[in-house]
Amino acid sequence: MPESLIFKDRNKLSPYYIPKRLPHRDQQINTLLSIYGPLLKDIWRSYPRFIQIVGPTGTGKTCTTIRFGELIAERARKEGINLQFVYMNCKVDGTTRYVLYSNLVRKITPKLSVRSLSPEEMIRQLIEYLRFEEIFLIVAFDEIDYFVQMSPKEHIIYDLTRIPEFHPGETTPVIGEIFIARSLKWHDLLESGERSTLGAGIIEFPRYTSGQIRDILEDRVGEAFQPHAVPDETLDLISDITAGPPVNGDVRVGLELLYYSGILAENMGSRKVLPEHVRKVYSGINPTITAEDIISLSNDGRLILLALVRGLRASGSAYISLRELRKFYHIVCEEYGVKPVEDFEAQVQDLIYRGIIDMKSLMEIGISGAAAIDLEKFLNNLLGQLERRERGI
Ligand SMILES: Nc1ncnc2c1ncn2[C@@H]1O[C@H](COP(=O)(O)OP(=O)(O)O)[C@@H](O)[C@H]1O
Ligand SMILES: [Mg+2]
Known part of the structure; x- marks a missing residue:
């Protein structure tokens, strides 16, 4: 070429590349280092710290946290400590405790088999493993607001903040948990006990x-x-x-x-x-949906979005009804030779939580932020992206 x-x-x-330098996020990185750095000095007697990171989309929460994780693991290595930083993204790694914890364990070690274990057992075995191997852990749970919206009954915060209590009076290998969300609204879905164990350690990421x-x-x-x-x-x-x-x-x-x-x-x-x-x-992009959003969708999610785009284009208006959407979805499934999902409504709900589609009522489903753009151009563009994805290009 x-x-x-x-x-x-x-x-x-x-969107996945993280540059060495992160301008205008030194302060946030330094705050994180000043919280977790001192724990390394006396790691066998340190207690876990929970921190929340809050800021709108695209303010560098994810890249800053990952960069911090690299820095702290490097510092630990210099002190002769085996500290692993693990990044979990709830949108990708799961919205049930079972799936999320399986993925957490898998990222840490291939040695533990978690099949047929309950979520509680998985965490318990993970802790035993870490204690035995003398590995310390900081875990970031990104998009935790999405998890809690999707599965409020899982009480994941209760679960995760209770880890230190597994061995009362002793230290835990999990020295840090970082929860990342777009705002503090997800706290409304927590029980007051969960809110209080989370604590008040909040780092804000202002808009650039x-x-x-x-x-x-x-x-x-x-x-x-x-x-x-x-x-x-x-x-x-x-x-x-x-x-x-x-x-x-x-x-x-x-x-x-x-x-x-x-x-x-x-x-x-x-x-x-x-x-x-x-x-x-x-003029042809929708600022509220980026390629990253589309990549992170499941196949079913993408097909529903594709159906919505087709439906909107056919109707020529900014909204179609849930029934029409379902109709277009079945056509799209037939075209691509896949079986329509049974939990269609839940999948639509998922797209709403992701901020990709907008539902004003059962009769009015549209694309988020579409009012601000040239819909025709955007839909053509999105259709192209989605169809290329479906064809695996
Ligand atoms: N301070 C920064 N310096 C360099 N790149 C940045 C910075 N902040 C964000 N980015 C880039 O912008 C994109 C979005 O950042 P991200 O961390 O995903 O934001 P958020 O998690 O808050 O939505 C990423 O590709 C990231 O690399
Ligand atoms: Mg992010």
């Missing part, structure tokens, strides 16, 4: 300003693009769009704009990514 005139390394724009977004994107431009391929005006425009409503500071959208504007510039044979490329791309 001939070298691109635009990109140097487009992977650096992926336009200037901060510019700093973040500028770093990324340096890694991903050829020198001079992205002029200042382009970067300014993307930063302003990302900082303002309806995006409201979600850096993921800024990174997507950079990426797709780069692709467009390349396809048009331009040597530079120009503001006009950005405007063109922006």
Whole structure:
């Protein structure tokens, strides 16, 4: 493949890439280090700390926490301590305790078989294993608000904050649990006992300003693009769009704009990514749904979303009814040769909790944030993405 005139390394724009430097998040990383760092000095006598991280989408909660996990594990290694940092994402790793804990155990060791164990037993065996192997653990539970919304009856917080009580009077190998959520609203679904064991340790992630977004994107431009391929005006425009409503500071959208504007510039044979490329791309994306959201959906979720997109296009309006959605869903399933899910309503509910679709009533189901965009263009774009996914491209 001939070298691109635009990109140097487009992977650096992926939502999963975490750069070495995280501008404007030093304070949050340092706070986390100042909480967990001192525990390393006397690890055999330390008690677990629960911390909550709260901030809107795209404020760097996930990448900052993962970076912190690398830093603390590295510090521990220097002190001769085997400390593992484990990142769990409830949207990906499960919304029942059974599935979530199985995945937690699997990420820590292949040595424990958890089949046929109850969630409580899994945790108990995990703790025994860690004690025996002298491994310490900090676990981050990302999107915990999503878990609690989906499964409030599981009382996961009660469960997780009780781990230290397994061996009363002794220390526990689990020295930290970090709960990440978009706001504190999920507390409404907790029992008062759960709220109080969670404690008051909260680290806030404020929305980025336009200037901060510019700093973040500028770093990324340096890694991903050829020198001079992205002029200042382009970067300014993307930063302003990302900082303002309806995006409201979600850096993921800024990174997507950079990426797709780069692709467009390349396809048009331009040597530079120009503001006009950005405007063109922006009119065709929905700032509330990014490629990352689509990737993290289950196949069934994607097919329902595809059905919704088809239904909306066929109806020409911003909403269709649940019944119509079901009808389109069955057509889509037939087309792709899959069996329709039995828990259709629950799957629709899941898409609502994820913030991807909007349900005003049973008669009005639409795409979140669609009012702010050119629906026709966006739907075409989304349809393309979804169909490519279904075909496994
Ligand atoms: N301070 C930062 N520096 C560099 N990249 C960042 C920063 N904050 C966020 N990002 C990038 O923006 C995207 C969204 O960040 P993420 O941590 O997923 O946000 P959140 O978890 O709050 O929704 C990721 O691709 C991440 O790498
Ligand atoms: Mg996140």
